[in-house]
Amino acid sequence: MSDKTTLIDPLLAQVRIVLVETSHPGNIGAAARAMKTMGLSQLCLVNPKQFPCAEATVRASGADDLLARAHVSETLEQALEGCGMVYGTSARSRSIDWPTFSPWDVAQRVLHGTEDAPAEALRGEVAIVFGRENSGLDNEELELCSARVLLPTNPDFSSLNLASAVQVLAYELSTHSKRGQAEVHNHVDETYDPLATQGELQGFFAALEKYITDIDYFDPAKPKQLIRRLHRLFNRASMSRSEVQILRGIITAANKAIGK
């Protein structure tokens, strides 16, 4: 296993994406690609219209290992064998008496759990089931699900593409996974170019104020509103030391140009 591979949260390997009676093989390939970009690996196909298929491989665009390892079954029951939690997806709210979660909630429950319960992926395999392109999941299939995922869509146009729906769930799982978090933190924490110190900033502000006074842009006898606005602007930019040096360099050259 490479170092990179170990960055994927092993809990993601516990998640099955189950596609029921997919009509277009291109959608199967696109779903595999969506999964792999987000670190998911278990694809289950229930009675696909056409599989394997060249179009699926093309649309997988490098995620063909997921297609090769895909588990194909005749029925949804078979695809769910051994699973703990099963989520059925829907783009519209169809039932009132069913626990319904957002994709964010699902990722949270699967990978982190709730106040009352540990991560679902620690307690068994989790399935997320996606229905047919045109008609979704039927009632019998929904009965096999423990809960519903409701994808938030435009009430005037809820026709989410199948692979896009997979993408949204996979994305939420990825951002809730441990790798996702580690990456974001690393990114924020790494400081290659050190930030300017307050002293360096004050030195820059003083030089700027003196220069704009010298060129009669600013009158120090008048209120300091302009100076405050400049401070606010440059403070907001969180400048690095080297950026402050560039701006100091410009002011030095500008002073030379006016003989100061």
Place this chain on the structure above:
Amino acid sequence: MSDKTTLIDPLLAQVRIVLVETSHPGNIGAAARAMKTMGLSQLCLVNPKQFPCAEATVRASGADDLLARAHVSETLEQALEGCGMVYGTSARSRSIDWPTFSPWDVAQRVLHGTEDAPAEALRGEVAIVFGRENSGLDNEELELCSARVLLPTNPDFSSLNLASAVQVLAYELSTHSKRGQAEVHNHVDETYDPLATQGELQGFFAALEKYITDIDYFDPAKPKQLIRRLHRLFNRASMSRSEVQILRGIITAANKAIGK
């Protein structure tokens, strides 16, 4: 306007999805579909390889009104005209000193703002820019962006489909939007200091570059690294229109002082 339509947060209408030099027209259609399912409506195409195109319409699958209204331009600058905040998307972290946000953060900043600043969509139009299928955005294009969006991907397989990337951002914007609260502001709120448009920023950059050339601080024959760093610094500050006017005023006074 139907009752249903009013359920879409009007701030979503302030968001432009900009696709740069898309090769596959199918991706344009799929992006339009992804947008419409999430309540977005403004699609801008920069120099698409083939558009309009039957394949785009097929993949739009009912979102062809977005294709019909799509704004097509030759350059990214044209597509960004009048925009305040501009986010450039990337699936990998490429730059070390660029403000980088997750899709969640972007949706939060655009629709709700931060502790220090109001929602960006209340201060002007917001663009989210997506690069070419194979090579993303080039450095010059990234220079036009105020910040980066980093899509969290599998380090071993970051090949996110273009429409899938649009789907992820559109999904986050949708989940952050105020559904059913159509009474929020319809337009840019005048009580906020509006963000500078890209055109105003470019005008400031041009004036700054000319001035530092005139005072011999910058040699235009040499590499543009310095200019890039200045662009990055000021892009990061997300300047308001009046702040850009202050800086333009300083440059005008500085030019007068050297007899220009």
